[in-house]
Every structure is written in structure tokens, then in C-alpha cells.
Amino acid sequence: QRPVLVYIHGGAYNTGSGSSAVTDGARLSAHGDVVVVTLNHRLNAFGYCYLAREGYPDSGNAGQLDLILALKWVRDNIAHFGGDPSCVTVFGQSGGGAKIATLMTMPAAAGLFHRAFTMSGQQVTASGPLNAMRRTDAYRTALGLDTPPAHAFASMPVQHLVEALQTADPVLGFGSIYFGPVLDERHLTRHPFYPDAAPQSLAIPMMIGNTRDETRGFTGADRSLFSLTWEDVPERLAGAMRIDVLPERVVEAYRQLYPAYSPSDVYFAASTAARSWRGALIELEARANARAPAYAYQLDWRAPAEHGIFGAPHTLDIALVFGNLEASTFIAQRTEAGEAMSRTMMDALLRFARTGNPGWAPYTLPQRATMIFNTQSRVENDPRRAEREFFARIPYVQPGT
Template sequence: MATAVLVAGLSPGMTNAADERESSTPERPTLATRSGPVVGTREGRSEAVNVFRGVRYAASTEGHRFERAVDPRPWTKPLDANGFGNDCPQRPSGDVPVFSSWANPQPMSEDCLFLNVWTRGLRDGKKRPIMVWLHGGGYVTGSGSSHGYDGARLAERGDVVVVTLNHRLNGFGYSYLSGLSDDPKYADAGNLGSLDIVKALEWVRDHADAIGGDAQNVTIFGESGGAAKVSTLMAMEGARGLFHRAIAQSGSMSLAGFSPRLATPLAKDLMKSARVTTVEELAALPMDAFITAMMESRSKGAFFRPVVDGRSLTRHPFTPDAPPISRDVPLLVGTNNTEMRLQGGLGSPENFSLSWEQLPSKLGELVEPSQVQKVIDGMRRVHPDYDASEVFFQVATFRNYRGTALRQAERKSASGGATTYMYRMDWKTPVEGGRLKSPHALEIAFVFDNVARSTSYTGPETDATKHMADIMADAWIAFARTGNPQTSALPDWPAYDVSSRTTMVFDLQPQAVKDPDGGERELLQELLPDGRSF
């Protein structure tokens, strides 16, 4: 789409007459960025939300692969900010029918470092909380342009500023090359995607007044891979002071990053798949050829994450403990109750009708062989009403999501710093005949108050879906505003600690529950001690 690139601004050494066209609609809102002015739209139910899409926060990385992002070249004439920027290069992710309401793909390009802003005020002197969303898709796919992440309703509802963004992914953003090249410009290649987010947060800090926000009250929040990015930023010295609250939704996977010992062979294998012998050749490979090489490599274009390189990331994010540099940052962390009914169910529908005879081999993919029968026996004891499929999905959910969320909450609460709050989302979606129950990513529709944009996943907009949006969006807004998610619509929500393990269970009638499914937790924490950590 043409609008995806018109707002780009100018990369060093590039000019484009279309990019420099002057807006002819003075009634549209104008945002004066430090690089130049951009012109957006007004949206929301009251048309009082100023929206700027595809705002450049850094120059194009095309021709500068594996290098740190730099500031964009300034412009003078107002640029159109009505279309999302390019998606960052990534492998095809396939169609997931329940996500169809959210789909909003943009052209792919290495010129992709853009962000999007929703705000009710521009330079009006108000100090609104700023909520910066980090998209899901692990460290390998996704973008900030999904319809599910539209920030208009959240900005209007809570008078907050909402920001979404794109950053480099997969091998473009997380190829550790320090052992393969002595060129200092590649020294940070293992963490460029996270460093892009830091640069976007610097843009937010520098433009907080312009977008009607408070540079001293920034919340980073994300789901799945976005939550993993939140966890990583909490351990990055370069991100210190750029955010003040953190929310990790269904993605506490980055308790540990890759070590150079693991990351270097992956980079070597990528070079082998690309049929190149030097980093310079890999950097010069055409974008599509690079994506093909990733998919043919051992990583399959999917096995990337931040690297503890001793530079931008000097320790594992939450292993063996919570990072001291974010000790004073409150954390809201949680999961959905049946996360893996999405990936482990829709991706393998036979898992919805497992027999007890089939279960051991299925659990063998998740549990050490010597522990499989202990897991089955233990789960049947604490959940006597479960069938074999329910045991499989709950063990998979704990293995991939719940276990690391608990570890993160435990380690953060034990740090003695800012408070930690734990939630679980139990509302069940009616789509797919109800068999998904409370699957991965479902809460996004409610957090953003976007149920009308999420009908493929939440079903038709109803009083029930609107109620879930009311209670969850307001809790997230309250946390962004104060560091405490308590609202008048919720029962008393104490901070999380290992003595009570109080968890807010979100459903039509939310409840604060002490150690929900404690028997399952005790069993699986013992047999699966670190979940997906490395």
C-alpha cells in the first residue's frame, strides 16, 4: 500500500518528492517531531483522538543491516501520517482464522522503524500516562499495525497516550556476530531488535510533551513475544529510566536469553544456509534471499532471542533473580487459563480428543520421559474431572506460559522493590464451538477495549464481551496511571507474594483467589522447574 511508505521521512542520502508533499488539509492534527512535522487524523467515538500512523523514529536500516539504528534525516514540509509503516522482514506466519479480525499486513522492508500514536491532546500541558505496546510474534514475526492493537478506544477511555511500534526481528534483529567479525559496527547485532525498542522509547521520552504525555510515567506492555520483550527491557541498562511500569501478558519466556555459546553456532549456520563466508556478504544479501536462508537454516527463521552479549544485555533478564536495575518498576504479570488450546489445539486438532493411551507420547514432547507418568498421575489427582486432552493442554500451558509467569512474579516480588500483581484470564470464547476456552492472546481484545474489532476471536460483540473490556481495560489503565491495577469494579487485589499468591481471576464475575490451582502449580513447578528458560 502506498500509504505505508509515504510517511517514512527521509533516510540518509535519500530524497523522495512524494514523501515531501505538503498537506493540503490544515484542519487535520499536526505533530511537530524533532525530525519534522507530520499530519494525522482524528478518530474515536468523539473524534477527539489525534492519531499519527507510520511516524519514523529512526532511519532506514536498508544498506545498514546488523548495525544500530540512527536518527532519521530531518524534513521540513509536513508528511502524511495516515498510513502504517512497512512491516519488518519476517518469514510467512500462516493464516490463523481466529486472528482474521486483527490482520492488517503491510509491505515488508528493511525500512521499517516506525511507530504509531493515539492521544487526546497535543502540547496541551497535560501529563497523561503513556502506554507503549510491544507486539507479539516471539522475536521473529508481527508488527504494531494489527487492528487488535488500535489504540483509539484505550486512549479515549482512559485519557492515556497509546504507542505501538515496529522493530527488527529474527535474524535481522538478533544475529549474534561478535565472534564472526571484528568490525565494531556489528558489535550489537545480537540485540538490535531490543535496541530498536530502546530508541523508540527515547523518541517517546523526547516527544512526551508534544503528544500530551508524561515522560515520567511510561508503561511498557505486551503479549506473548511482546511480554518477553518487556522482561528483557527490564534488564537492559540502556532502557533504564525510559519506562516506569511494566505489564507482561502471557509471555514471560525471556527469564533467560541466549548465551554467546548458543548464539554463535546459530549465526554460523545461517551463514552456511546463505552460502556466504563473511558477515559482510550476509549483510549485503538481498532481503528475500536472507529470509529464505533463515528458513533453510537450523533456526527455521523462528529460533531467535536476545543474547547476553556483555554490552547491551549484561545478564539474564530474570535468571536467577529479578534484575536490580528495574527494582523500582511495578510489574503486572499473568496468563490466560488455557493458553495452549490455540497452538496445541488448532494447530493439531487431534489433541482435542486424546485417549489416555495416547497421552504419554504427547506429554513426552513436553516432559522428561522419566517424569511423564508422575505428571499424569499428579494431574489426575488434582484435577479428577479432567479428560486426557485437558491434562495435555494444561501441562502444555504451564510448560510454555504459566510456569515462567509464576517464576517471574516470585522473583520480582522477592526483590523487595516495587509491587508485583498477578492475574489469570478465565473468560471463555464461544468461537470454534467453545473448544478453545481461554486461549493465548484472547485478552488483547479486552485490554485494548477492541471487542468490535475482534469478533473472529471473541465472537459477536455482546454485553459480556463489553463487560470484560470494561473491567480489564480499566485495570490496565489504572496500573499505567498509578502502578496499582485496583479499580472500583474489582474485588480487593493485593500484591503478589509467595505466602498468599493472590491472583485476580478475570471472568464475568472477577475474583481475587489465593494460589489458584495450587496443587497443579506445586506438581508442575517441581517437575518443570524453569519452563522455557535457557
């Protein structure tokens, strides 16, 4: 029987699919002689709209319950596909990693997986029930509903339900409405990593990683971010960091840390550290404090697209761990360097799936051992220490909650 790797897709809790070309499991399965499972589940309002007041107490975590049902199916059936139900690794990127962090504190998920590997996806806190209700009310208003939404939803065209997802979020004050796991005291009775790592999953080895240049992957069509001036940076940085700190102070600190950085370099580095990296560090520190097995990585390998301007952006590690380089817009072709980086990351994941150890020292305090994946990969203690210490002074708020 082979180790089983169950991939949970990203796209926050709002979009995404387990059926995309970049997550095709054929190459990973063949390379490691493992069984790879991908899946889909209910998203956005269909999976996380909290309707407890209307008599649907499970609704705020329906998407998570889909994942639990899928893992139960794996437990009961994967042996027929040559998989070992006692050696199941869940792995996911971005929202997929956040979903895994949430599963690690849900009692119904206990015992359904034995390793957890999250890529650029953290969930320190869930949405509180009162904020979740505010979002339900805003969504109902956007749909033009005066009656209790649970009953009216049943007869409303799906297209209308999808269009209303673009309504402004009443809690955040910016962006479209957020739906995600809810602290409902029923299926989710505590936050995933607050005030500590969930006790039910401390025995499960966990691998937590991020890319060095996460926010370079969020530029979309806005190429002005690659040619910012020093006057531009504070205003653009204020919204991108998702924390309450004077952006001018952040710019000053980064210019001292990295004198050679351009304005755009500072923007991407600071927004990555504040928005994406902080959650990973909190989870790693919580696991280390509990003496639970945790392993850290940072992907530094520069994607070749457009002469490397994206660095190591958000989503880059998906193509590398699946071996589907040509399916990533940041890689787009198979090269010797890309193949080598992909093999290195696949081998780390496969070793972790088999043994619970990817091949380097666990994350402990104060050492903070971290694998730096690059052309010449290496283990480094406490990488970007000055950045970590700077942002550690500022309260972290889980995006969306």
C-alpha cells in the same frame, strides 16, 4: 498531560507487528483518556543474529536497541501529543512481554518507563553467547555462505534471508531457528530473571499475567488435539511441555488432580502449566523475594468462538485490553459479556498505568494473591496450587535459550 501506554507486540522475536487491527489503540485511548503508542522493530535474524565475531558486537540485541530508541523518542516527544513522559507504561503480550522483561535488565533502558505490564510473555533467561554463535553458524550454512556472514548478508536478497529462517534450530533440536536477546556482556550483562529479579528495575511496578488455557491457542489446524485418547496424551505432551519430565508421570498427576478431565483437557492444562505458566511464576516469585511491587492475574474468561472449545487461549487478552473484540478470531464479535470483560481488564490496566496499582493486593509469599479475570472476577490466593507445586520440582528451561 495523560499517562502513556507503549505497546510492544508479540510473535516471539520472530514475527508480529504493532500495526494489526487487534492492537489499534483508539478504543483504549478514548476509554481511559491516555496516549497509546504502538511500534515495530527489527525481528528474527535482522534483530538478533549474533555477529560479534565478525565485528558487529551490537547485533545480538539490535531488536532490543530499536525498542530503547523508540522509548527515547517517546520520552523526548510524547508531550507534543498530550502524553506525560514521566508516566510511561510499557505493555506487551507473549514475545512483547518477554521483550519487556529483557528491557528491565538492560542499562540503556533505565529510566525510560515507569510501569511494566506483561501478558503471557516471560523471559527468565536470555540466549547465551555460545548458543547464539551456533545459531549464526547454522543460519550461515542454510544460506550457503562460506565467507563471514556479516559481509555476505549485505548483498543477499531479503527473501533469501527470510527463507533461511526455516532451518532447524541447532540448539533445541526441533523447530525453526530461534533468534532472541543474547547475553552479550555489552547491552545485556545478566539474565532478566536469573538468578533474581534485575536490581535496576525493582522500583518499577510490574503486572504479570497469563491465560488459563494458553496452549489451546496453539492448535492451528490440528483439531485432533481436541479428541485425544489416553494413549495419545503422553507422546503429544512430551514435546509440548518443553521440559524434561516423564509425560506419563504428568498425566498420572493430572488425572488425580482433575478426575473429570478428558485426555485433551489434561493435555492442554499440563502443557499450559509447564510451558507458559512456569516462567510467570518464577518472575513473580523473584519480585516477591526482592520485595518489589508485582501484581498477578489469570484470565479465565472463556472465549465464545466455536462454543468455547478454546477456553481462555493465548492472545485472548490482547483484544480485551485494547477493546477490539471483533479483531480476535477467538471472540470475533461484540457481545455484552465480551464488552464487560474488556472494560474490566482495560480499567485494571488504566489504573495500573496511573497509579502503579491495578486495584488488588500485590503478589507476596506465601499468599500469592492473583486476580482471576472472569464473568465474576475475584482475587484468589495461590490458584492452581497443586499444579504449581508439581512443576516446581522440575528444572525450568526458558524456551529457546
